[in-house]
């Protein structure tokens with residue numbers, strides 16, 4: 415059994431009409447670090463006086479944002495200009511170890527320079543790639559995102575913008591994009607709106623030349639640089655940010671990609687991926703996540719214990735379950751049930767991704783390095799431990815064992831999402847169907863037995879959707895295919911992340 419689990423996706427950021435474009439992009443990427451930790455990069459747009467032409471310098475590497483951009487000179491001598499885009503990657507198409515897949519991509523073609531950063535996954539990538547390969551196209555990467563560049567450069571349309579639009583009309587699946595041309599920052603969300611993308615502003619829109627404008631996967635990136643959130647890029651919207659629009663108080667051209675399958679925003683963003691301090695799909699993640707916890711409390715409350723027993727404690731698996739567990743515990747209390755929210759598991763924030771534990775079982779050691787128990791709290795208690803999701807069960811199984819070793823009287827597991835039964839093909843990196851814990855057992859009782867818990871309860875699909883719609887009043891649809899196997903856009907289940915890697 416490998417230690418492969420669900421990973422986040424990608425974080426994208428764009429800055430325009432901003433003298434500190436690359437530096438702000440760096441800060442924005444830092445705030446979006448949770449969305450991608452394999453590699454990071456920034457491309458800026460500037461005019462090269464010596465060459466007398468616009469250029470797009472880029473800087474990217476494997477690793478975390480703080481490590482990739484560890485030299486301030488990068489911003490003073492290389493990433494110059496008033497516009498920039500950035501990307502944190504978690505791979506879904508093309509190997510994570512293949513350097514050529516690190517985004518943003520930048521190319522030069524007949525209409526100038528073009529930079530691209532993509533969050534999502536194209537569901538017709540294989541078909542498009544086969545078509546290009548048969549025409550003799552030379553691929554520079556093994557990623558799906560590169561196809562958008564080929565579609566643009568080979569388009570029969572005349573203007574750069576029309577070529578991009580033509581390319582967008584041919585791709586399917588999930589894509590939130592920031593595209594940088596020599597004169598524009600273009601923000602795009604696919605018509606289903608799978609991935610979030612928001613527009614922000616810094617400075618006075620009435621000042622000469624207008625304010626600086628930003629685009630980010632999550633609004634926590636705006637907070638980091640003191641920018642204000644204006645609105646979401648709408649599902650299917652192509653927003654063209656240019657100097658004229660900046661000077662006119664943010665009056666930008668906006669176009670619509672025709673919708674074939676309706677709107678299906680990723681519900682897992684609310685369950686796990688996005689930060690609680692972000693607003694996505696028009697609502698604060700904190701609010702939605704609390705509501706999800708409350709719904710679970712109504713479906714599967716804390717067990718009642720006898721009067722003479724110590725108060726049961728409700729503890730989150732930190733940090734991603736903190737918010738939903740708060741909602742759960744408070745709702746249980748409201749229902750008159752005796753329980754208290756506690757921090758019974760403490761997380762070490764300095765666990766490196768490549769932790770080496772010689773002579774120990776690697777997976778167990780990884781969980782032990784990440785979490786420890788607060789023994790005094792747990793001894794002789796009824797413990798309700800809550801996580802946002804169970805994917806392979808690795809985390810849950812080891813944590814249950816640790817809680818028992820710390821003297822918990824009984825351990826009850828609560829999961830603030832339904833059973834994960836099917837992989838994601840829209841920009842999240844999931845294990846195979848057969849590797850998902852829920853597919854290895856008949857029902858929750860059997861899973862509970864394997865985990866070694868006294869009781870186990872997942873939130874129902876209906877409960878999840880009720881909580882999300884209750885907290886976010888906007889009338890948008892959601893994707894929940896990883897819990898239901900109902901895919902809103904047809905997918906090819908046989909595709910694999912590394913199918914295009916070169917054999918050497």
Ligand SMILES: O=P(O)(O)OC[C@H]1O[C@H](OP(=O)(O)OP(=O)(O)O)[C@H](O)[C@@H]1O
Pocket residue numbers: 418419420686731732733734801802803804805806807808809810
């Ligand atoms: O059943 P599993 O395969 O163990 O996967 C489920 C776990 O994975 C995620 O956490 P993860 O450790 O990836 O990251 P986090 O620290 O951001 O919660 C999720 O929050 C669960 O805790």
Ligand SMILES: NC(=O)CC[C@H](N)C(=O)O
Pocket residue numbers: 422423424503504505506507508515532533534535536557558559841842843
């Ligand atoms: N997780 C993502 O959004 C990944 C983007 C793109 N499909 C890649 O693999 O690079």
Ligand code: SF4
Pocket residue numbers: 608679680681682683837838839840841842893894895896897
């Ligand atoms: S399959 Fe799951 S993770 Fe993927 S877009 Fe749908 S809800 Fe989100």
Ligand SMILES: [Mg+2]
Pocket residue numbers: 731732733734735801809
């Ligand atoms: Mg977790």
